Amino acid sequence: MNGIVGSRVPLVDGPLKASGSALYTADLTLPGMLHGAIVRSPEAHARIVSMELWRAMEEPGVSAVITGDSYPRSFGVLPITRDETMLAVGKVRFRGEGVAAVAATSPEAAQRAARQIKVIYERLPEYEDPEASAATVTEKIHAHSPGMTNLQKEVRQEFGPVEEAFRTAAHVVTVRGKFPGVTHAALEPHAVLAHYTPDDRLTVWSSTQVPHYLHRALSEVLDIPEHRVRVIKPEVGGGFGGKGDPMPHEIVAAALSRETGRPVRIVLSREEVFYLNHGRHPTRHTLKLAADAEGHLMGFDLDALIDGGAASSFGTVTTYYNGVLATGPYRIPAFRYHGRRGYTNRPASGAMRAHGSVNTRYSMEVAIDMLAEELRMDPMALRMRNFLSPHTTTINEFRITSNSVVRCLEASRARSSWDTKYRKLPVGRGIGVACGFFISGSNSPIHFTPPFPQSTVHLKIDVDGGVTIHSGASDIGQGSKTIVSQIVAEVLGIPLARVRVAAVDTDSAPVDLGSYSSRVTFMMGNAARCAAEDMLRQWQKAAEEITGRPSAEFRAHDGRLEAPGNISISYLEAVHQAMRHHGALQSSGAYESPSLGGKFKGARAGTSPAYSFAAYVAEVEVDVDLGRIHVKKVWAAFDCGRPLNPMLVEGQIEGSIHMGLGQLLGEEMRYRGTRLMNPSLLEYRTLSPVEMPEVECLLVGEEDPEGPFGAKEAGEGPLPPVLPAVANAVYDAVGLRFTELPLTPDRVWRALRQKERGGGLQKPPAPKVDAR
Amino acid sequence: MKLRVNALEYLVDPPAERLLVDLLREDLHLTGTKRGCDDGSCGACTVLVDGAPQHSCLTLARLVSGRDVTTIEGVSPGRLSRLQRSLVETGGLQCGFCTPGMIIAALALLQRGTPSRDDILEAISGNFCRCTGYAKIVQAIERAAQEEGGR
Amino acid sequence: MLADPFELHEPASIAEAVALAKRYCGDVRFLAGGTDVLPGLFRGLHTVRHLIYLGRIPELHVFDPIRGVFGAQTSMASLERDPVVRQRFVAVSLAAHAAAGPALRTSATLGGNLLVDTRCTFYDQSRFWREANEGCLKADGTECRVVSQGSRCYAVYSGDMAPPLLALGATVDIEGLEGRDSKPLEDLYSPGGDGRLSHALPEGALLVAVRLRDPNLWSSYSKLRARGAPDFPEGSIAIGIHETDGRLDHFRIAVGGIDTRPLVMNEITRPWLGKPMSDEVVEATVESVGRRLHPVANTALLTDYRKHVVTRFLRTDLARYLALRSKELTSSTPAGRVG
Structure with a gap:
């Protein structure tokens, strides 16, 4: 081993970012570039009666005005649910939906012209509540919903003897959870630059997590063959799921460029980003857990209703994930799930970090805490009794490989001094625990026919001796460029500085399904390792030609190829030797996901080649007077297999905790009816640095058999456990169970007052069975 | 009007409503300064004006005439300063979008001496980061301050 | 985000500024630091064609x-x-x-x-x-x-x-x-x-x-906001106190972030002048101030909570003064908090 994988390597693009030289989409300009602006609907649900465009056309500097009627083809990230159009066609389904677009010589000219477009609407009934959407409606939001409902998706799954489990259980606990929507709030607002050139080619630079899906959507909507569309991903200022779908403005810019024959750039305002949303679904659910008298889980029953907003996005997957991702890390012998996703006239919900699993995980871990109390058991002991083992199968036929959840729980217990704190801290202070489980990449690609590899990586080396990596995986800040560089340098035994990652460009990079579902390290990492091993074989063969020693004897190390008996040549010698045959060297590696999952409907949702596990402990102090929850410290034990770069893994954990605590303590897409009340970073309240607790990361995973160098995901799984860990700590502190988020100080204060009126605050009872 | 940015003098004639952030990004092509919100809440557009941190999205370009503006590009041209290096090496940046504003805010702090942890939190409290959870940013600034102090 | 074009005036004296304001009466705003007026302009909250920048007036x-x-x-x-x-x-x-x-x-x-x-x-x-x-x-x-x-x-x-x-x-x-x-x-x-x-x-x-005339007053400021930074107050309270020979000769309380204007509680505090600060004063003041607070639901936090926190701040800040006073009648020890 060369020690590059596994070490705390700083981001390879760090110096560019720290000096302000890294280029993001909004930083790019082209000669003759125009600026686009989108006219947005002030109505949440309305028929478009008429549009008056001529005033906008006559504004100075305006080059084109377009409407949805000319671009009626629908798109959507999932091929089975294409229900978005780049601009509204016939009717609008949410406030903020685009209805027309303008290209002009400056952003100001474009906005000024956009304001001149007069649209007459005829209001339709507005739906703000998915409960109403599931019932009979007078006006359907989308024609394809079943019957006269606004349902988008309904899932029913049942495994094992559910009825019997709940009938015979010694203990049943129920949690009724209510969660508002939250959104990604990546710091970079979405931006796109499109250039349709006279050779009938379209080039689009965009702030996207998945260039490949954008590539497909542009081709489909604009009816341009895929081979004439090129997508380039510059630096992306954060995604978290919010840049995973092809988005309307990306296609609008391309359409405007084709209309005007000039490059067109669109940079969204922060408010527009809020209307784009595609964030975490507002959720209501009832979760029940059954257990026997010894605390063995017997059954799980969940009924969830999620608010999809006005489009499908990833919602079909989300609907499944709300249920199926709860089948770990515990053994569930009987499982029932009923999930529904309703359309409403709000900005679409979609995928957001720890997609579909956060809200269910919250209620599940709270339910386990409640169960432990009923059983008078330490919640850690209860969890220990129920963990899935490594190398097993869940009730819904997920294949589990490596699993270090036991080590996670032990580590967080020891480091947090759990045994001296649980139920022993004074009133107002508390400690809580929760676990986690997440996929390392969705095993079934969204576009699964024909079965292409999920990720392909190409390497190229020429006379200069630098290895260029071509990959379609998107670095959106998480550091995938660094990880792929480490893997390639590790295999080839060359310094990191000899490796460079080409920008994602669909003309030159092989297809990768992009940055979502925590798939990149696992899938691209495996592809990169294969590509590097292929390259190494070419070098070894050349080394054999030079030295006469069998190629298999050569190990790559420190920029040299070394064989037993002090035989050593520089890698460049080998490269130059190999190049005599066919010039610059190339190699390719691919990752194809294994065949996984059962045979039932929806069996593939949630299957993954590997799963991450987690056990977090949080300690809190509740200011009873002011209702504030101060999270003092989080011990985050995480099993990402072998961490390829512990510094980046810690960064993912710390960032996840920040985001998870944000959802728990303050973040909320605040609606009145269909109206979003807080579309700004001032009023949508992410945590400030002052509220951020100390975080101790405990990376205790063991190597995964199929992960690249034993690695699994670390991008999303670190998020969900922190919310219930803190909620359980709050219960330990003041005896209050919260099942509705967020826990803003005013709501906590109200609950505390009620509790005080009902007999005062006190510690919940201590367990009889302790953590051992 | 004359404008000094990163020790270079520019002759510009912005309209009254031109914001400094747009002048820097669109007219001078100094795109290191970022725009993340539209109301002065995110801090990505922070620049130094006569040495003090200021939101360039809340500043009319015309009003910095004759003053000294430092953007991220002017912090340490051509190589990384101690603070920038510390951010890279500590993992205090991920997507990098908040980084220029964060560095400018921290720079203003470090100029005033060795800060406490609370000073650091306070100094970056107007700068949003959605990736790092701030932990490694604070560490990086602490580290840079120590190195600066031990120089 | 689009501001209508405006003319920017940069007077060098107060007289000049006031004259400009008079000339463009009805279509003008003064511009100081810009952190409030500029977002307002770009959001179309103000639509004036003249801005008078005050930063050049010594x-x-x-x-x-x-x-x-x-x-x-x-x-x-x-x-x-x-x-x-x-x-x-x-x-x-x-x-x-x-x-x-x-x-x-x-x-x-x-x-x-x-x-x-x-x-x-x-x-x-x-x-x-x-x-x-x-x-x-x-x-x-x-x-x-x-x-x-x-x-x-x-x-x-x-x-x-x-x-x-x-x-x-x-x-x-x-x-x-x-x-x-x-x-x-x-x-x-x-x-x-x-x-x-x-x-x-x-x-x-x-x-x-x-x-400000008197530098010897004890004073405090406490602010309620949603986060540690950078939010506007959703309730805030300031106190100024001075006693001579153990009797109040300055006692003023003002509340922000609750009403359309800052509320000065003179009618509540004035009757205590000439008397010593005491637990009784604290109790009576907290109760009377509480009755004057009528926030409505136009910020993020619940109104009863905003009212509670402001009165809570008042109580703890006054208590802090009393504690200090019992040690020695002194001034200028920092008090207040942001929470």
């Missing part, structure tokens, strides 16, 4: 903490950091420190903060948002969206500087059409209590300076 930059004179252009950052302000006018320095984030405080000014546009969830929105909501009493509409059938506007005074200055008994110098005038800071705010007016200055009049 007199407005007077900064004399020894004499207690602060020009309207004094930056929040200098109020926060100046050691003399910190020592003599504790609450002023605390309040300046509690506003927004450090970069904003470089630009933001004392005058701008005192005259900051009142805020409301239905008002502080983009032009698009407000049009989609068909406006409100304060902008582009005829109905209040917070209180149904409301005939007045409930937008909240959301600055940080008025409460401490009011508690310390500040006066302000104003340059009006009839010349220079000095009056109590209270008079800067509309007695009618309509949130449409952020202040009671006649159009064209200019706030020149704030004056």
Whole structure:
């Protein structure tokens, strides 16, 4: 081993970012570039009666005005649910939906012209509540919903003897959870630059997590063959799921460029980003857990209703994930799930970090805490009794490989001094625990026919001796460029500085399904390792030609190829030797996901080649007077297999905790009816640095058999456990169970007052069975 | 009007409503300064004006005439300063979008001496980061301050 | 985000500024640090064709903490950091420190903060948002969206500087059409209590300076905001106290972030003058102040909570004074918090 994988390597693009030289989409300009602006609907649900465009056309500097009627083809990230159009066609389904677009010589000219477009609407009934959407409606939001409902998706799954489990259980606990929507709030607002050139080619630079899906959507909507569309991903200022779908403005810019024959750039305002949303679904659910008298889980029953907003996005997957991702890390012998996703006239919900699993995980871990109390058991002991083992199968036929959840729980217990704190801290202070489980990449690609590899990586080396990596995986800040560089340098035994990652460009990079579902390290990492091993074989063969020693004897190390008996040549010698045959060297590696999952409907949702596990402990102090929850410290034990770069893994954990605590303590897409009340970073309240607790990361995973160098995901799984860990700590502190988020100080204060009126605050009872 | 940015003098004639952030990004092509919100809440557009941190999205370009503006590009041209290096090496940046504003805010702090942890939190409290959870940013600034102090 | 074109004037003297304001009467705004006026302009909340920038007027930059004179252009950052302000006018320095984030405080000014546009969830929105909501009493509409059938506007005074200055008994110098005038800071705010007016200055009049007389008062400032930073107050309270020979000769309380203007509680505190500060005074004051607070649901936090926290702050801050007093009758120990 060369020690590059596994070490705390700083981001390879760090110096560019720290000096302000890294280029993001909004930083790019082209000669003759125009600026686009989108006219947005002030109505949440309305028929478009008429549009008056001529005033906008006559504004100075305006080059084109377009409407949805000319671009009626629908798109959507999932091929089975294409229900978005780049601009509204016939009717609008949410406030903020685009209805027309303008290209002009400056952003100001474009906005000024956009304001001149007069649209007459005829209001339709507005739906703000998915409960109403599931019932009979007078006006359907989308024609394809079943019957006269606004349902988008309904899932029913049942495994094992559910009825019997709940009938015979010694203990049943129920949690009724209510969660508002939250959104990604990546710091970079979405931006796109499109250039349709006279050779009938379209080039689009965009702030996207998945260039490949954008590539497909542009081709489909604009009816341009895929081979004439090129997508380039510059630096992306954060995604978290919010840049995973092809988005309307990306296609609008391309359409405007084709209309005007000039490059067109669109940079969204922060408010527009809020209307784009595609964030975490507002959720209501009832979760029940059954257990026997010894605390063995017997059954799980969940009924969830999620608010999809006005489009499908990833919602079909989300609907499944709300249920199926709860089948770990515990053994569930009987499982029932009923999930529904309703359309409403709000900005679409979609995928957001720890997609579909956060809200269910919250209620599940709270339910386990409640169960432990009923059983008078330490919640850690209860969890220990129920963990899935490594190398097993869940009730819904997920294949589990490596699993270090036991080590996670032990580590967080020891480091947090759990045994001296649980139920022993004074009133107002508390400690809580929760676990986690997440996929390392969705095993079934969204576009699964024909079965292409999920990720392909190409390497190229020429006379200069630098290895260029071509990959379609998107670095959106998480550091995938660094990880792929480490893997390639590790295999080839060359310094990191000899490796460079080409920008994602669909003309030159092989297809990768992009940055979502925590798939990149696992899938691209495996592809990169294969590509590097292929390259190494070419070098070894050349080394054999030079030295006469069998190629298999050569190990790559420190920029040299070394064989037993002090035989050593520089890698460049080998490269130059190999190049005599066919010039610059190339190699390719691919990752194809294994065949996984059962045979039932929806069996593939949630299957993954590997799963991450987690056990977090949080300690809190509740200011009873002011209702504030101060999270003092989080011990985050995480099993990402072998961490390829512990510094980046810690960064993912710390960032996840920040985001998870944000959802728990303050973040909320605040609606009145269909109206979003807080579309700004001032009023949508992410945590400030002052509220951020100390975080101790405990990376205790063991190597995964199929992960690249034993690695699994670390991008999303670190998020969900922190919310219930803190909620359980709050219960330990003041005896209050919260099942509705967020826990803003005013709501906590109200609950505390009620509790005080009902007999005062006190510690919940201590367990009889302790953590051992 | 004359404008000094990163020790270079520019002759510009912005309209009254031109914001400094747009002048820097669109007219001078100094795109290191970022725009993340539209109301002065995110801090990505922070620049130094006569040495003090200021939101360039809340500043009319015309009003910095004759003053000294430092953007991220002017912090340490051509190589990384101690603070920038510390951010890279500590993992205090991920997507990098908040980084220029964060560095400018921290720079203003470090100029005033060795800060406490609370000073650091306070100094970056107007700068949003959605990736790092701030932990490694604070560490990086602490580290840079120590190195600066031990120089 | 689009501002209509405007003309920017940069007068070098107060006389010039006032003359400009008179010339463009009805179509003009003064621009101080810009942190409030510019977002308002870009959101279409103000549509004026003339801005008069005040930063080039030397007199407005007077900064004399020894004499207690602060020009309207004094930056929040200098109020926060100046050691003399910190020592003599504790609450002023605390309040300046509690506003927004450090970069904003470089630009933001004392005058701008005192005259900051009142805020409301239905008002502080983009032009698009407000049009989609068909406006409100304060902008582009005829109905209040917070209180149904409301005939007045409930937008909240959301600055940080008025409460401490009011508690310390500040006066302000104003340059009006009839010349220079000095009056109590209270008079800067509309007695009618309509949130449409952020202040009671006649159009064209200019706030020149704030004056604090007594550097020996004990003072405190506590602020409720959603996060550690950088939010506007959703309730804040400042106290100024002085006792001579164990008897109150200055006792003032002012509340911000609750009503359309900062509330001065003189009728509650005045009767205690001449008496010693005591637990009895604390109890009576907290109760009376609580009865004066009537927040409406136009910020993010629940109204009963905002009221609770403000009275809670009042109680703890007064208790802190009492504790200090029992040690020795002294002044200038920092008090207050931001939470």
